[in-house]
Amino acid sequence: MEPQNRTRPALTTEAGAPVADNQNAETAGPGGPLLVQDQQLMEKLARFNRERIPERIVHARGAGAYGTFTVTADVTPWTRAGFLSGIGRRTEVFARFSTVAGSLGAPDAVRDPRGFSLKFYTAEGNYDLVGNNTPVFFIKDPGKFPDFIHTQKRDPHTGSQEPDNVWDFWGLSPEATHQVTWLFGDRGIPASYRHMNGYSSHTYQWHNAAGEVFWVKYHFKTDQGIRNLTTGQAAALAGTDPDSHQRDLRESIERGEFPSWTVQVQIMPEADAAHYRFNPFDLTKVWPHADYPPITIGTLELNRNPENIFAEVEQSVFSPAHFVPGIGPSPDKMLQGRLFAYGDAHRYRVGINADQLPVNRPHATEARTYGRDGALYDGRHGRAANYEPNSSGGPAQTGRPLWGATTVTGATGNHAAPPHREDDDFVQAGNLYRLMPPAEKDRLICNLADSIGGVSPDRADIVERAVGNFRRADANLGTRLEAALKERR
Structure with a gap:
């Protein structure tokens, strides 16, 4: 065996003992069997068997980068959030982009919504904003979410994604028509993460220093311009470079071509919500810009790649329940469900101390809680009390809620959302179709x-329901889709 190279640090075991030989396992004689006493070998094999954590059920395939959010307009009339409190104020951000349905090893260039999640490391704690590259979603009630995702994943019998399951669910869930129109249009396959917009999709609450409440939607408009792939281009790219989007993001930052987005918000005064023409908290609908024009408030730039993908991208966690003073939830039922589900998924997948990993913990302040122990707990609290109230000077409540109260009325029960005068599952899908240029309409119909x-x-009923939903969105769309399907079937 060659002597250790003294110009390099000594390789050690997990416990810090130096390793003499990392090339040859210990055996009983030159040709004998392995020895259990070779703890370097046992340790390496045992660690290797455990070096993966469960992948995300959704959004498993993703890429991330660090950057900066800079405020460019005064928003203090609407929110008291500290990181938004002054023009020119800068906040460190971590962003993660992802596909939804694919597994960790799936290709990037596929027809699928893209996750657009941001972690703002503010001085008042981390603020997480989870969204997509579409302003709407397929469903409006969280009770349907597991069922929806099951249709997008592998069938338990065939082991493949099945069109029967996908279209059966969408056909029986007409509120999905709007999002499906987005998905099968040109923006269904972004050319890269840099060339797509991001949206909060959900409605959130802003709360100002005077105690006034506003409802808000976020828009992130790409400064690189929108670029998309056709179905054929995506199929070729997915087959030759499955890491295309991750590679593009990393290499653009390495070249110094830092991707950026102009950040806008739509703001609705609290009182408008009750009498707006449709439910403003319905995740399947947008707020028309004519009603609530987008207001530019800042710039998001990504300018630093992670050093370790597993530690900083795979173990990054985002939860819409991570609010800061001046920002809170709305009555959006899907958002309300995600307030629990996202954090619970991370506690299962990464562990109870996931929020204290370097990528997830606060960077501009510190977390002061009475939570203790659990896997990977590092003993950071020392001898401090693990209960509250206490008389030992531990952290105490502020008495000031992060967001404003929401008035509620009525009895508990499994209620559908109260109808507004123009609530409809098809109008906005039809409007989207009618906005498309003729060539994009052709591609939409071909993709569908x-x-x-x-x-x-033998499932003509599934086809008929699907066509029927699009016909209710726009008669021309339904007629043309029916004709295109007859040619194929």
């Missing part, structure tokens, strides 16, 4: 027909 055409020949 190719996908619905995969439904089993």
Whole structure:
């Protein structure tokens, strides 16, 4: 065996003991069997078997980067959030982009919504904003979310994604029509993470220093311009470079071409919500810009790549329940469900101390809690009390809520959202179709027909429901889709 190279530090075991030989396992004689006493070998094999954590059920495939959010407009009339309190104020950010349905090893260039999640490391704690590259979503009630995701994942019998399941669910869930129109349009396959917009999709609450409440939606408009892939281009790219989007983001930052987005908000006074023409908390609908024009408030720039993908991207966690003073939830039922579900997923997947990993813990302040122990707990609290109230000077409540109260009325029960005068599952999908140029309409119909055409020949009912929903959105769309399907089937 060659002597240790003294110009390099000594390789050690997990416990810090120097390793004499990392090339040859210990055996009983030159040709004998391995020895259990070779703890370097046992330790390496045992660690290797455990070096993965459960992948995310959704948004498993992703990429991330650090950057900066800079305020460019005065928003103090609407929120008292400290990181938004002054023009020119800068806040460190970590962003993670992702596909939704694919597993960790799936290709990037596929027809799928893209996650657009941000962690703002503010001086008042971390603020997490979870969104997508579309301003709406497929469903409006969290009770349907597991069922929806099951249709997008592998069928338990065939082990493959099945068009029967996908279109059966969408056909029986007409509120999905708007998002499906987005998904099968040109923006269904972004050319890269840099060339797509981001949206909060959900409605959030802003709360100002005077105690006034406003409802808000966030928009992140790419400064690189929108670029998309056709179905054929995406298929070729996915087959030749499955890491295309992750690679593009990393290499653009390495070149110094830092991607950026102009940040805008739509703001609705609290009182408008009750009488707005449709439910403003319905995740399947947008607020028309004519009603609430977007206001530019800042710039997001990504300018630093992570050093270790597992530690900083795979173990990064985002929860919409991570609010800061001046920002809070709305009555959006999907958001309310995610306030629990996201944090619970991370506690299961990464562990109870996930929020204290370097990428997740506060960077501009410190977390002061009475939570203790659990996997990977580092003993940071020392001898401090683990209960409250206490008389030992531990952290205490402020008495000031982070956000404003929401008035509620009525009896508990499994209620559908109260209807507004223009609540409808199809109007906005039809409006989106009618806004498309003729060539984009052609591509939408072709994409839909190719996908619905995969439904089993004996399930004509699934096809009829799907076409019927699009016909209710726009008669021309339904007629043209029906004709395209007849050609394929």
